[in-house]
Amino acid sequence: MIDISNISKTFNLGTVNENTAIRDISLNVRKGDFITIVGSNGAGKTTLLNLITGSILPSTGTIKILGKDVTRSPEYKRAAYIGRIFQNPTLGTSGKLSLEDNMNICSKKGFKGLKISLNAKQRDLFKKELVALEMGLEDRLKDNVGLLSGGQRQALTLLMTVLSRPALLLLDEHTAALDPRNAEIVLGLTQRFIDDYKLTSMMITHNMKHAIEFGNRLLMMDRGEIILDVSGDEKRTLTVEKLVNKFHEIRQTEYVTDEALLTL
Amino acid sequence: MIEGILVDGLIFAVMAMGVFITFRVLNFPDLTVDGSFATGAAVATMCITNGLGIFPGLLLAFASGAAAGAVTAIIHNRLKVPNLLAGILTMTMLYSINIRILGGRANVALLRVDTIISNVIKLGGSIPREWTLLIFMILFTGTIKVLLDVFFHTDLGVTLGAMGDNEQMVISQGVNPKTMKVLGVGLSNGLVALSGAMLAQYQGFADANLGIGMVVQGLAAVMLGEFLFRSNKIGMLTVQVILGAILYKALMFLGRYYGYYINLTPSDLKLLTGILVIISLSIAKTRNTVGSKKWGIK
Numbered sequence A: 001m002i003d004i005s006n007i008s009k010t011f012n013l014g015t016v017n018e019n020t021a022i023r024d025i026s027l028n029v030r031k032g033d034f035i036t037i038v039g040s041n042g043a044g045k046t047t048l049l050n051l052i053t054g055s056i057l058p059s060t061g062t063i064k065i066l067g068k069d070v071t072r073s074p075e076y077k078r079a080a081y082i083g084r085i086f087q088n089p090t091l092g093t094s095g096k097l098s099l100e101d102n103m104n105i106c107s108k109k110g111f112k113g114l115k116i117s118l119n120a121k122q123r124d125l126f127k128k129e130l131v132a133l134e135m136g137l138e139d140r141l142k143d144n145v146g147l148l149s150g151g152q153r154q155a156l157t158l159l160m161t162v163l164s165r166p167a168l169l170l171l172d173e174h175t176a177a178l179d180p181r182n183a184e185i186v187l188g189l190t191q192r193f194i195d196d197y198k199l200t201s202m203m204i205t206h207n208m209k210h211a212i213e214f215g216n217r218l219l220m221m222d223r224g225e226i227i228l229d230v231s232g233d234e235k236r237t238l239t240v241e242k243l244v245n246k247f248h249e250i251r252q253t254e255y256v257t258d259e260a261l262l263t264l
Numbered sequence B: 001m002i003e004g005i006l007v008d009g010l011i012f013a014v015m016a017m018g019v020f021i022t023f024r025v026l027n028f029p030d031l032t033v034d035g036s037f038a039t040g041a042a043v044a045t046m047c048i049t050n051g052l053g054i055f056p057g058l059l060l061a062f063a064s065g066a067a068a069g070a071v072t073a074i075i076h077n078r079l080k081v082p083n084l085l086a087g088i089l090t091m092t093m094l095y096s097i098n099i100r101i102l103g104g105r106a107n108v109a110l111l112r113v114d115t116i117i118s119n120v121i122k123l124g125g126s127i128p129r130e131w132t133l134l135i136f137m138i139l140f141t142g143t144i145k146v147l148l149d150v151f152f153h154t155d156l157g158v159t160l161g162a163m164g165d166n167e168q169m170v171i172s173q174g175v176n177p178k179t180m181k182v183l184g185v186g187l188s189n190g191l192v193a194l195s196g197a198m199l200a201q202y203q204g205f206a207d208a209n210l211g212i213g214m215v216v217q218g219l220a221a222v223m224l225g226e227f228l229f230r231s232n233k234i235g236m237l238t239v240q241v242i243l244g245a246i247l248y249k250a251l252m253f254l255g256r257y258y259g260y261y262i263n264l265t266p267s268d269l270k271l272l273t274g275i276l277v278i279i280s281l282s283i284a285k286t287r288n289t290v291g292s293k294k295w296g297i298k
C-alpha cells in the first residue's frame, strides 16, 4: 500500500545547521495496518509523516502510494489518498467558517467547482455523522468552528478527515493537546472510525500504553532510524517494560532515566 | 448632493468588494489594485472611444483586471516572493501598460460618445440625472453583491473562504492553494477594474493616475463597514463593505467641503484617508484585545 525505500532527509544541507532527520528508512505499510509510532523528541517521527504527505521532499529515496511513485508529487495531489491530523486542533478546520461549510469542504477531495453541494440532504447526512461524536454538535451546524472547544474541534477534525475515506490516515500526536478526558474520547473515536471504515493508519504517540494497546504494529524510532518494528503475536504480548528493555538492547546505551528516551 | 455621494460610493463599493476579497477573505494583502483600477478605466475608455461598445468594454475591463491579479498571484506562487512585493511589481508594471492602453497619453476623455452613464440618463427621461444614476447604480452594485454572495456559497467560494484562514486545511483537501490564489486575486482585481471602468464613464475620462492610493481607500471603506455591525454571514459582510464605501465617500465629501475652513485642500485627502485607516486599525486592535470575537465569514 505504501512503499518507502531508502529514504533520507537532511535539513540545511551544507550549512552549520546541517541535520539528518531521517536516515535511510525503508518501510512497507500493508493495507489495513494500524501502526503506532513511538520515539523520543526529535527522533524524526513527524518528519517521516511529512515525507509521506509531501509537505517536505526527501533528499534521497522513493515513496510509492498504492503502487504510484509520488516521491516528487506535491502535497495537495497526494492528499487525495491521505488524511492527516495534527497535534494542534486548529490546523484541521477553519475557525471562521461554520461547521457545515467545514464539513462540506472535506466531504470530497480535489478541486472545488461552482456547484453548491450544501443542501438539505447534505445537512442531514452531516447531522447523522455528527451524532456519532456524542458532543451535541449536530445542533450547531451554523456555528463558526472557532467557537468550539479544543476537544470538540479535534473530534470534528477526525470526523471530517474520515468523511472522504482516505486510503491512509496519519495521526501526529493528535490527542496530545487535549485534556485526559477529551483525549480518551478522541482516541476511542479514532479506533472506531479505523475499525468501521477499515482505514490503514499510522499514529504517533508519546504514550507507551496507547502505543501498545492500539494497532497491530509498532515502530520505534530513534535518531532518524526505525530501530524496532513489531507486529503479530509479538505486538500483542508487548509490555512497556519489554519495550524499554528492547530499546536498551538495540541501542546498548544506558540513559540516566528512561524518561530521557521515552515519556511513559 | 446626497445622490452624488451615494452614486460615488456605490461605484467605489465595487472596488472595495475587491479589496475585501483579498484582504479579508484570502488574507492576501494585494497592492495590484492601485494599478488595476486605472487599467479598468483605460480599457473601458479605449473600447468605447474606438467603437467597440460599452458592454464589451466593461467585460474587457473586468478581464484585464483579473489578468493583472492573476499575474500578481503567479509571481507570488512561482518566485515565492511575499504577496506585498508581488503586488507592487505588478502595480508598477501596470503604470506603463496603462499609458500604452491609453495610446501613449496620461489621460483620455470620453467626450461626445455614448457611455453607460449617458445611456442610463437618456433612459431616465425626465427624472433628474442624479436620481436616475442612483437607481442604476443601486441595481448595478446590488447585482454584483448578490453574485458575489452566491459565489461564496459555492464549493469553490467556501474553499476560498477557508484559504485565508487555514491554507493547510485546503491543501489537505486536495486543492492546489496556488490555483486558489490566482482565482481569488484575479476575481478581486476584476472587480477593481470594473469599478475603474464605471468611474471613468461617470467622470468622463480615464487617467493613468486614477488608481493611486486606491488600496488604502478600499481598506478604509472595508474597515469603516466593519464598525457598523457584526456578522459572520457573507451576505451581511458584503453589505458592510457597500455601506463602508458610501460612508467613506461621505467623509471625504465633508473633508473637501468643510476642510476649506481649516485650510485643507483636495490633495490632503489621501493623508486623511491614511489617518482614518490608522485610527480604524487602533480601534480594531483595542476591541480585539478586549476579547470580543473577530469577524468571520459564514
Ligand SMILES: Nc1ncnc2c1ncn2[C@@H]1O[C@H](COP(=O)(O)OP(=O)(O)OP(=O)(O)O)[C@@H](O)[C@H]1O
Pocket: A011, A012, A019, A020, A021, A039, A040, A041, A042, A043, A044, A045, A046, A047, A048
Ligand atoms: N523544517 C525543518 N527544518 C530544519 N530541521 C527540522 C525541520 N523539521 C524537523 N527538523 C529537525 O529534524 C529532527 C526530527 O524532528 P521531528 O519533528 O521529526 O521529530 P519528532 O520525532 O516528531 O519529535 P517530537 O516527538 O518532539 O514531535 C529534529 O532534529 C528537528 O529539529
Ligand SMILES: [Mg+2]
Pocket: A045, A046, A047, A172
Ligand atoms: Mg513530532
